[in-house]
Amino acid sequence: RVAVTNTLRLLHVPDEVREALADGLITEGHARAILTANGETRRLAVLRRVVDDHLSVRDTEALARELNGSQDESEIERDADVERLEEAFRQALGTRVKLVRARGGGGRLVVHFYSDEELQGIYETIIRGASSHPT
Template identity: 45%
Template sequence: MTRKSGLGKGLDALIPGNQPPAGEGNIQQIPIEAISANPYQPRHEVENQHLEELADSIRQHGILQPLIVTRDPFSGQYSLIAGERRLRAARLAGLESVPAIVRLASEQQRLELALIENLQRTDLGPLETAQAYQRLADEFGLSHEEIAERVGKSRVAVTNTLRLLKLPESVQKALANGSISEGHARALLQLPTSQAQIAVLQMIIERGLSVRQTEELTRKYGGERPTRPAPAETLPEIRSLEEKLRQQLGTRVTLQHGKKGGKLIIHYYSNEELNTLLDQLLRD
């Protein structure tokens, strides 16, 4: 299977100019009341302020990019594939109809395309992304590798995102409402029990711990020997190198550097992640 070079291949296939089947691809004005929401929409919430701003823009300039919908041949009604915010904002703006392109799409395609559209606009929170990945795995039997190909991510990135769903409900709630960041949540995954994760969560919130401080704390609670702080004059450089390695490998990397040497620790959390890392490191 050929890997896609990035996000949006599915959306590109839906717009005019890509040789759609006969009778499809033309932009039509469709009554808003005839369009129902995409049941596979991964985004749970849209900020009212953003919707109001988009509605104001639509009142002034109209909808510049058509929605993508699919039609039920029996009822004649339409179901949204892509354009959730535009549809909501159009309702706020008082429009009676919206420009849309009608396409045939399976249930799997509807979920994939809604996910891709949101990822392109970085609208989804990490948990919403994880839940969408999980639906692709559970409902359509896609492997982590296949999900990664469809959304333009690495397999390790998909696996790491899915691991967020293993966190206790209170930790997931804190991540969803912004009390902690995704980096904090990933650090909490290093702890062996949900009780320890909840305890450290409370410490993060009460003390305002950074991600790095949380990682040190989870190493201590998880039985891993805390790393020795790098010298102050080299700390920014070490952090920069760690971040570059994290981005390249798609997983947490710890660099312990001293005058006479040090350690480079690459963390992995499943056999699948280990295999992916070995593929990257032993490629030649």
């Protein structure tokens, strides 16, 4: 009976979550955890983080709780901006990128690499871009 109830709950997730589940990008546990986020915007933000950062189900639950408790709509919109920027960096650099905004307008950009060769490629991409846009 509990299994049936849990499966029925998955009918209420956004289509993107259902597709990620069908494609094997997330598990049913992830989908149920995503469902605990309030509203479709937050659920989709959680889904993107789960897929991009390979979060565990427990981490997914914690992220949903964090989003539910700490953000208003303007912060959700900023999260969408951060997601777009991260994706642009991922496309440009060809690797996982994490953008963390700090209060007051600062923040940090974390670029992940998995080999010396990949680091060299990222370096060349950044330097090539910098030399084509002198200040």
